[in-house]
Amino acid sequence: MNRVWIDVDVLFTSPSLEVCSEDVRRFLVEVCLALQACAPDRIGFVRRKSGPQDWISVDWADVKDLPVVTQYWTGALHVIGRQSEAKKHSKVRNGAAPPHVAGIADVLRTQFQVLRAASGWFGAAARYGAQQWQENLVRRSILSKNDGVTGKSRHSALLNGAPLKDLARPGDFFLALGPSWNRPDYSQTIRWLRDVMRVQFALFVHDLQPVRYPEWFTKATNTHYEAWHRTVLPLVDQVFVRSDAVAEEVTGYLAHIKRPLLQPIVTVPVGSGPAPTGGNLSRQAARKTPLEGNYVLCVGTLEPRRNHELLLRVWRHLQKGMAEGSLPKLVFVGQVGWLVSDLMQQLENSDWLNGQVLLVSAPSDAQRDALYRNCLFTVDPSLSGDLSLPALESLQYGKPCLASKPLAERTSDQGLVRYFDPLNLHDASRVIGKAIEDRDELKCWADEIERRFKPVSWQQSAQTILQHTL
């Protein structure tokens, strides 16, 4: 009986956002969960212990306890937006009696704020240290549990902490679902797997964008990414992708570097099943999320290809044309990634567009759920040309989604997503403005989604993968 070994090393090493974005991690965890549910006996999880050939198995129960995964359930909510009320008031005061210069009282008050912010740092440092320590502890306890072969697993003792070289059988599959390109010696692993262990290697390619659009990433990423894919892609027995667009990219790239493709690429439907924990949001968490009032949601890590800046411009534009208070808030959900310091600065400078824009970083599933349920609609102005996971989630929640116009027709949206040109402010403003103003139409659209949308479950994603590996 063949098995599929899944590389979950990325969950143990918690690399930077640029290596493993929120979307990718979510995908990884969901697919692992679904695979585990579909064929528990034929799935094994492995992580790297030291050298490129030293891999050991881990129990899924332990993976589930990892901070990166639990955080995804419990959340670490920060709402960032306009600074505290105090500042707002002082602004109002300033505006009412246009002051020439602040008085001595103002100077002292600000100086006091400096001291307070500085003293707050110690608390923050302590909290941060404690959190890091705790996460390390959890990780280490899992690691140490894995190191001994004595772990009690439901399936078999073999599956916990045993080295892969004892477990793998010829004909098995080794599946890299998450990103591994930050490991430069990965090709050694693959060669060992294929040539020594006679195990086939399958790779899930999330995208090849650092190769095509190096300007959206940092230099280190670009260098590693390109070199890694150049050496690894020709060794892959089975390539999985999430959309036909990525499949084309991969084919194009292989042709470009004049390397063959061993097996036809398989497109895995991306699940959008409801999050496992639904609905019951604690009162404290609810208070912290911007639930009151109307808002539009934009979910995704803040990074250049996500094009958040367009939305900032659109909101500035709409603000001019709409009555005070009728413009819904814009809520960004996602962690602050790379190459967005200027965007953040612009948000700061404009006082978060006078409080119109909010950033919710790292919400838990329950909070995410609440954010989706209560929004008017979602927008996805990404430049990457692929229907994102958040767009599908939006449909899943019955919320209309406005996304960037794709280059080619796509079927995954089931005709329920509407599009705008992400490089044209006028088009984007028109489409988004219309959605905001015409609430009846929006309602009809939401109803249509409710009626017609056929969600893809993560189980389906898992099954597709299993079909091509087992």
Added chain:
Amino acid sequence: MAAYTIWIDMQDIFQYAEHNRRPSGIQRQVYEILQVLHGCTPQSEEVHIGYVRKGVDGNPACIVSAQDVENLFASLADDEASAVTEPVRKAPSVPKKTTRKYLLKSPFAKAMVFKQFNRMRHALIRNFEQMPEPLGRPLLRAGTLQMRVLRMVRDLRSQSVVRHSTSSQRTPVRIAEPVSCEGGMKPGDIFLIMGAAWADAAFGERLHAIRKTYGLKPVLLIYDLIPLTCPEWFPPQVVSTFSAWLENVVPQCSDIMVISQATRKDVQDFLAQRRLHLNQAPWVVPMGGGFGDMTAATREAEAPGLPPAGSYVLFVSTLEARKNHILMFRVWARLLREKAYEDIPTLVFAGRPASMVEDLMQQMENTEYLDGKIRLIREPSDEELRGLYKNCLFTVFPSLYEGWGLPVTESLLFGRPCVASNVTSIPEAGGKFARYFDPYDFEDVYRTIRQTIEDREGLKAWEEHIRRDFQPTPWSDTARAILKSCEVAHRSSQQPEMRAH
């Protein structure tokens, strides 16, 4: 009509010279206008020009001589040449009088300290930003607030000087230098503000004192209201200082000039919002063009080390978010994807990286400056700028918001075609000689620039068109319009008296 004097406020330029050694856009423009202003005063009527600045004793308007002003600009004159001849040039302007000692109180030492301080500040900010977010954020916040405290203290100090003077001193004007001008200031004279006066937070108070003490009538030249309309492109401190300045100063001025129709609209919106009325609708002053000695433009440029002639497209501007360099970066990135490398001209950014271009700089770094297709010529001298303009294929100016758009005018002055964005005042600057794109529609931008690059024949014809038909606005037009506006202001100030008679 009675004779009157136009008192030009030089305070901001004196202040600027304390910290900087090279003039920026506005100081240049003021300089050019002053050069021709005297020549444009109507002979028949009695109009005099005088200069004032804030006195060391806090006197809000203290007369300075024309020689002082000349020295001031000489100390700001740029180019390497001035660095070499610095001691020579400096010598005559080293002051003996207390007033002037104040203004030039070891500007170099001051600038050095300032530079060091800024360097340290930036290093700290970078360090804080690299920390994990929960650790870095409180430190950044504390730092920002501390800077605010320092600025407040500075403003407070400069304000107390003004206050002190207005409350106690009613003595006649202290004259910095024996000025041959007919007496001091008298009611009905004009107080002309055409520099960057908003740098002084206490300017409103000072203006008030000037109006009350001397009865001068202020005439204000407004370049733009961008910090107010688009605060996201400016540090919060600039926005709050600028808007406080406007709120304080504009209600005191019933005569306002603007440099473009676009700014005029912004000013009118502002006035309507505040329910303010003007003596005359904001007067649009035509902007001249050119910098330094434009006759040198015809000379062969002596600036070695620049890209070869005809191999590049030029974008002259400080690098900041509003100027939209990122758009050109994107256009060139796409050109590289769609065209052969050797068919694409180099894109030359001439300017100094300033605020909110960290990511752009990083992106250029990440892509090896688009494999060498982008060159950043930092802080070009006048001579180099001339060379760059003369030898470029054409210039681009994709800015998102302008009060005028000087680089467009300059490009045309050098006979170079310009492809610019079609928003705010830029079409006024380029007229029918520039071509335009919509900076918010990438397709349009890309198409326009690509066509311009590919159609060399068309480019030739366009150059020819500019050479034949382009009529530059001389600075004397600007000066005349300013004088006219001052005259209207003066007349209106006389009217109530006449009625009383």
